[in-house]
Amino acid sequence: MNTPVITVALAxxxxxxxxxxxxxxxxxxxxxxxxxxxxxxxxxxLIERFGFDLRIVDLPGTYSLTPFSIEEIVARNxxxxxxxxxxxxxxxxxNLERSLYLATxxxxxxxxxxxxxxxADMAMARGMKIDAEKLSELLDVPxxxxxxxxxEGVNELLSAAIRLAQEPFREPKGRRVKYSADIExxxxxxxxxxxxxAGDLLPYSPRWTAVKLLENDSVVAEKxxxxxxxxxxxxxxxxxxxxxxxxxxxxxxxxxxxxxxxERYGFIxxxxxxxxxxxxxxxxxxxxxxxxxxxxxFLGFPIFIFxxxxxxxxxxxxxxIPKEWIGSGVELLKTMIERQLAEGWFKELLVxxxxxxxxSVVVFLPNILILFLCISLFEDTGYMARAxxxxxxxxxxxxxxxxxxxxxxxGFGCNVxxxxxxxxxESEKDRILTILITPFMSCSARLPIYIVIAGAFFAEKAGxxxxxxxxxxxxxxIVTGRLLRCTLLKGQDAPFVMELPPYRVPMLKSxxxxxxxxxxxFLKKMGNIILIxxxxxxxxxxxxxxxxxxxxxxxxxxxxARSDGGMPMAADREQADRIESERKAIQNRLAADRRLRQxxxxxxxxxxxxxEPVFLPIGIDWRGSVALMSGFVAKEIVVSTxxxxxxxxxxxxxxxxxxxxxxxxxxxxxxxxxxxFVLIYLPCLATVAAIRRETGSIRWMMFSLVxxxxxxxxxxxxxxxAGRWIGW
Numbered sequence: 001m002n003t004p005v006i007t008v009a010l011a012x013x014x015x016x017x018x019x020x021x022x023x024x025x026x027x028x029x030x031x032x033x034x035x036x037x038x039x040x041x042x043x044x045x046l047i048e049r050f051g052f053d054l055r056i057v058d059l060p061g062t063y064s065l066t067p068f069s070i071e072e073i074v075a076r077n078x079x080x081x082x083x084x085x086x087x088x089x090x091x092x093x094x095n096l097e098r099s100l101y102l103a104t105x106x107x108x109x110x111x112x113x114x115x116x117x118x119x120a121d122m123a124m125a126r127g128m129k130i131d132a133e134k135l136s137e138l139l140d141v142p143x144x145x146x147x148x149x150x151x152e153g154v155n156e157l158l159s160a161a162i163r164l165a166q167e168p169f170r171e172p173k174g175r176r177v178k179y180s181a182d183i184e185x186x187x188x189x190x191x192x193x194x195x196x197x198a199g200d201l202l203p204y205s206p207r208w209t210a211v212k213l214l215e216n217d218s219v220v221a222e223k224x225x226x227x228x229x230x231x232x233x234x235x236x237x238x239x240x241x242x243x244x245x246x247x248x249x250x251x252x253x254x255x256x257x258x259x260x261x262x263e264r265y266g267f268i269x270x271x272x273x274x275x276x277x278x279x280x281x282x283x284x285x286x287x288x289x290x291x292x293x294x295x296x297x298f299l300g301f302p303i304f305i306f307x308x309x310x311x312x313x314x315x316x317x318x319x320x321i322p323k324e325w326i327g328s329g330v331e332l333l334k335t336m337i338e339r340q341l342a343e344g345w346f347k348e349l350l351v352x353x354x355x356x357x358x359x360s361v362v363v364f365l366p367n368i369l370i371l372f373l374c375i376s377l378f379e380d381t382g383y384m385a386r387a388x389x390x391x392x393x394x395x396x397x398x399x400x401x402x403x404x405x406x407x408x409x410x411g412f413g414c415n416v417x418x419x420x421x422x423x424x425x426e427s428e429k430d431r432i433l434t435i436l437i438t439p440f441m442s443c444s445a446r447l448p449i450y451i452v453i454a455g456a457f458f459a460e461k462a463g464x465x466x467x468x469x470x471x472x473x474x475x476x477x478i479v480t481g482r483l484l485r486c487t488l489l490k491g492q493d494a495p496f497v498m499e500l501p502p503y504r505v506p507m508l509k510s511x512x513x514x515x516x517x518x519x520x521x522f523l524k525k526m527g528n529i530i531l532i533x534x535x536x537x538x539x540x541x542x543x544x545x546x547x548x549x550x551x552x553x554x555x556x557x558x559x560x561a562r563s564d565g566g567m568p569m570a571a572d573r574e575q576a577d578r579i580e581s582e583r584k585a586i587q588n589r590l591a592a593d594r595r596l597r598q599x600x601x602x603x604x605x606x607x608x609x610x611x612e613p614v615f616l617p618i619g620i621d622w623r624g625s626v627a628l629m630s631g632f633v634a635k636e637i638v639v640s641t642x643x644x645x646x647x648x649x650x651x652x653x654x655x656x657x658x659x660x661x662x663x664x665x666x667x668x669x670x671x672x673x674x675x676x677f678v679l680i681y682l683p684c685l686a687t688v689a690a691i692r693r694e695t696g697s698i699r700w701m702m703f704s705l706v707x708x709x710x711x712x713x714x715x716x717x718x719x720x721x722a723g724r725w726i727g728w
Contacts, residue, residue, distance in 0.1 A: 005046075005053045006165045007082070008158075011075060011106060012090030013099050014061035017118040017148040017504075019043075020380075021090055022058040023513045024151050025158065041417075049158050057084065063098075065105045066217070073219065079111055080204060085165040087113045088157065093123040093130060093145070096276060100268045103139075104177050110205055112164050113141055116157050119504075120145040127278050135275045149507040177267045179260060182251050186244040187211060193240055194224075201227040213241045214248065215257040290503055291386070300390050307383075311374040312470060313463035316451060319367035326366070330359035349538060352644060357534025360643030361636045364448040368522050369515055371444050375413050376514040380506035384409060398481030399489075401425075404434040408477065411441030412470070414521065415687040419694050429489045432695050436484065436704055437477035439683040439691075442470050444522070445635035449678050452639055456661045457671040465675075473679050476711070522636075533637040537630060537644050540604035599623075599645060618677060618716040619670030628677065634684050669723035673716040681712035 012018035026045025043058040059078055060071035079087055089106055091099040096117075106113045117123075117130060136143040142160050146153035178184065190210035194202060202209055203223050212220040221241075228234045248256040294300055334355045341347040378384045387409060392402030404425060411418035415438055422434040442450075450469060454462035599605050607629075608622030615625040623645040631638040646660045666674070682688070682705050692701040 005055050006086070006162060007055045007057065007084040008161050008165075009057045009059055009078060009082075009084040009087045010090060011059045011079070011087055011102065012061060012118075013063050013092060013102060015382075015385075016061070016090045016092040016099060018061055018090040019058060020507060020510045021116070021118065021146065021148040021154065022056060023510045024148060024154055024507070025056050027509070027513075049155070050162055052162050054158065054162075062102065064102055065109075066215075079106070079109060083111070085112065086161045087111050088116055088161060089113060090116050090118050090146075090148075093117040093120045094126055094128065096123075096128075096130065097268055097272050100271060101264060104264055104268060107139060107141065108177060108208055108211065110208065112167075112169060114157070114161055114164055115139075115141050115143045116146045116153070117143060118146045118148050120153075121147050121150075122504075129277045131275045131277075135271070138271060138274065149504060149510070177264050179263050183214075183248060183256075183260060183263065186214060186247055190214065190240065190244055193237070197233055197237075198224070198228060203227065211260070214244060215260055216245070216255075294383070294386050295389055300386075304387055304390050307378075308470070309464070309467045311371070312467040314374065315367050315370045315447070316454075316463040316466060319364075319370050319451075322366035323363050326363045327359075330355060330363065334359070345542070348542060349535065352542075353535050353538030354531065356643050357538065357640035358531055360640050361448060361530055364451065364639075365519065365522065367447055367451060368444050369519055371447060372413060372515045372519060373511065375410070376511045377506055378409070380504065380511060380514070382503045394478065395481075398433075398437075398478050399485035400430055400433060400481060404430060407434055408438050408441050408474075411438045411443060413444055415439050415441065415443045415683055416690045419687065419690040422694065432700060433481055433484055433489050435691055435694055436700065436707075437481050439687055439704065439708060440473045440477040440480065440680065442473045442679050443635065443687075445684065446678055448636060448639045450675055452642070453661070453671045453675050456659070457666070457668045465672075469675050469679050472676065476680065476715075480707075480711075529634045530636050530640055533630060533633055534640045534644070537604065537626075537637070537641045540607070541599045541602045541644055543602060545598070604645070614713075617720070618713065619667070619673045619720040620677070620716075621665065623664070624666075624674060628681065631678070632682060632685060634686070635678070638678065669720055669728055672723070673720035676719050677712045677716040679712075680708055680715060682709050 010018050010022055022043060022045065026047055041060075045056045045058075047054050047056065057078070059075040062072045062075050064072060065076040065079075066072055078084070087106060089099075089103050091103060103113075103115060115135070117132060120130075123130060132143040132145060135141075142164060144153055144157045144160050146157055148154075179187065187207065187210045190213060191206045194206045194209055198206075204212075204220070209220060209224060213224070225234050225237070228237065245256050248259060252259045294303060334351055337355070338347070338351055341350065378387065384406060388402045388405040390402075391405040395402050395405055404422070407418045407421040409418075410421055418438050418441065419435050422431050422438070425431040425434060447466075450466045451462070454465045458465045600609075604626055605622065608626040611625045611629065612622040615621070615628070620628070623642070626645060627638045627641040630641045642661070646664055661671075683691075688701060688705065691704050692698060695701065
């Protein structure tokens with residue numbers, strides 16, 4: 001007999017340790033997708049504990065269940081409509097007052113809810129003592145202490161969740177938010193009307209529905225009015241809601257939603273006073289001491305710059321070692337296939353298209369992993385919020401709040417989730433402005449291009465050059481932001497208090513899961529977009545076919561050998577080896593020249609020659625032009641295209657590609673111009689789609705495409721021509 005699956009939803013504020021707890025519970029048994037109809041990330045894990053199968057669902061982090069953001073609507077709809085067996089509210093015990101706002105809203109829904117007082121160790125370090133039994137008694141909710149990053153209390157929490165799920169549902173006996181007499185009277189009148197006239201048709205409990213109608217909750221109102229078939233009933237309810245809201249406004253001289261929010265906070269303040277006591281002994285607040293250094297107005301910014309520089313230096317230098325190993329593996333695979341297959345187009349497709357194309361990208365996996373490791377450490381330790389705090393003043397110069405810098409920092413990993421992260425900004429103009437400047441944050445997909453180009457032309461200073469390119473992106477986003485704020489998006493930035501979560505020791509498991517989730521996207525891209533792109537690029541460069549010309553045998557001096565193919569007589573073995581080696585080198589060069597002619601006459605070559613005049617003023621030849629155009633699908637394809645077009649010597653490893661680039665006529669000046677263009681020009685297809693979706697406007701999407709492409713060409717032209725002018 002199959003055991004029924006218990007669905008457990010994890011709710012909580014951002015930075016409450018919810019995701020760490022989810023990772024701790026589910027480990028490798030998790031899958032990631034999107035909630036139906038929206039692009040908010042959905043994480044689920046199926047695990048077995050204490051003889052039960054548990055489906056753990058990680059809800060989006062929210063501060064409340066009001067329908068102000070997509071995350072809040074998704075979290076609320078899941079609790080109300082999916083009806084999970086248990087909702088675990090992860091509460092930051094060191095910040096109890098703030099976390100209890102969401103908790104009280106969950107209590108009002110009347111679901112089976114369980115409180116996890118997370119980060120209990122941090123609360124103790126701050127001298128806080130929380131009476132969990134009293135909190136449980138007052139709210140009639142089970143309470144468990146946990147320390148998510150060490151996995152403490154997780155089993156007790158799951159055990160309590162299973163017990164709660166097994167019990168029959170009952171109305172909570174404990175105290176829930178009790179509003180003032182006037183508001184309670186208005187709630188009671190609405191509740192009675194709904195119970196009498198809508199009855200079982202109501203999708204939610206009558207009291208909660210009455211509260212939400214008084215708060216002018218449009219989502220709940222739409223659902224309630226939908227179930228009322230009689231137009232007279234709908235009209236009567238509209239009048240009653242308007243009347244009760246006016247009744248509250250008259251008595252409090254304020255909007256009902258503000259009055260009710262104030263009363264919830266008053267209720268929370270009372271709860272906190274009853275269950276929390278703060279020790280008078282001296283508290284050791286590590287976060288505050290660290291902040292004295294990291295957010296110091298003189299030291300903070302240099303430290304921030306150093307850490308970002310160290311991230312890119314580490315990404316380049318340490319990543320080189322495993323990159324060489326993977327490159328050798330790709331070469332070995334290529335050699336094996338070359339020996340096994342007969343000559344023909346299929347062999348060329350497999351060797352020069354698939355392996356050269358995908359292989360030239362897969363070697364960068366270690367670099368990508370290191371970059372994501374650094375970003376995960378910034379996020380998990382709490383330094384990401386400090387970076388945003390440090391950038392606050394600079395962001396204000398472009399009319400944005402420091403909070404906008406968090407999506408921009410995330411853009412170093414991938415622009416798509418970074419653009420989606422801009423949803424947390426309340427102001428529409430701030431959100432659009434942040435979305436438009438985020439693509440200037442160079443994503444990880446551009447990193448392989450920088451590594452190849454910088455490694456080939458700035459080997460000894462490659463890490464610093466890459467850091468400089470990223471810095472240019474940040475500066476450009478600031479300039480663009482200021483420009484747009486003064487023209488198309490005029491207005492003041494919205495006031496907002498920057499949240500600085502406490503520093504935490506990152507949990508290895510959590511960091512590894514974050515790295516794997518993001519790297520999985522990179523590997524998936526290789527399995528579809530990059531593979532298909534590589535095959536298309538190969539096909540365009542391989543057809544139409546040139547007539548086959550047998551390579552004439554050659555002698556060491558480059559002249560054609562005798563028609564009988566005989567070797568010149570050698571005086572000794574050493575001379576014979578030297579002649580043979582030179583003969584092979586010349587044959588390879590002739591073969592490479594033939595492949596180059598084939599590429600020049602192919603469809604790809606014709607396209608490249610056609611667009612070459614646009615790119616020649618910035619020092620990029622037809623092969624580079626084609627590679628850049630292919631980057632619109634995904635930036636990783638730029639390297640694989642270069643691998644096919646430039647590395648005509650047959651090698652897929654990046655060292656060979658770098659050597660070939662250097663030998664192709666590309667100079668340091670054109671290399672720098674190429675990197676600047678890659679940094680700025682139009683983002684990939686997925687990012688363009690994200691801009692369209694998040695701004696809800698084709699106009700803004702087109703603006704982003706045209707503006708970034710023009711800016712890329714102008715700056716690359718300035719770099720190339722200025723270098724030429726100074727004789728560099």
